Amino acid sequence: MTVVSVSMPEELLDRIDSFSEDHGYTGRSEVIREASRNLLGEFEDVRLEDRDLMAVVTVLFNYETTSVEERMMRLRHEHEHLVASNFHSHVGAHYCMELFVLEGDLESISTFVGKIRATTDTLSVDYSVMPVDEFGPATADAGADDA
Known part of the structure; x- marks a missing residue:
């Protein structure tokens, strides 16, 4: 898997870390991968x-x-x-x-x-x-x- 660097405000990073911990993710990378897949899939609904x-x-x-x-x-x-x-x-x-x-x-x-x-x-x-x-x-x- 390729490693990437992303800039974001500290507050957002803290929210991602808390979300990851609260919802059982293995870490922030897993949260960001899932969010990215969801964002990319939003407008790929073949029914539309x-x-x-x-x-x-x-x-x-x-x-x-x-x-x-x-x-x-x-x-x-x-x-x-x-x-x-x-x-x-x-x-x-x-x-x-x-x-x-x-x-x-x-x-x-x-x-x-x-x-x-x-x-x-x-x-x-x-x-x-x-x-x-x-x-x-x-x-x-x-x-x-x-x-």
């Missing part, structure tokens, strides 16, 4: 390939970190074909939340989420993806009692 998808992406960051907000604005404009909607909100006394609603294919959504995750100083990036064609047609009697 060749389908029209929608995604919701939420980003949390400190409001004093203007570089994150500027980056979000640039990404929104660079991917305007993908971004169906965008919402910015203040959360608590010190945070901002950016919410993106995306419509596109798996590769485009994956690229967008990757660029968001690669943005320095984000506190949290969460997302969900689902096929648009999964929704059935609306009917006039939806929810009506058959009795």
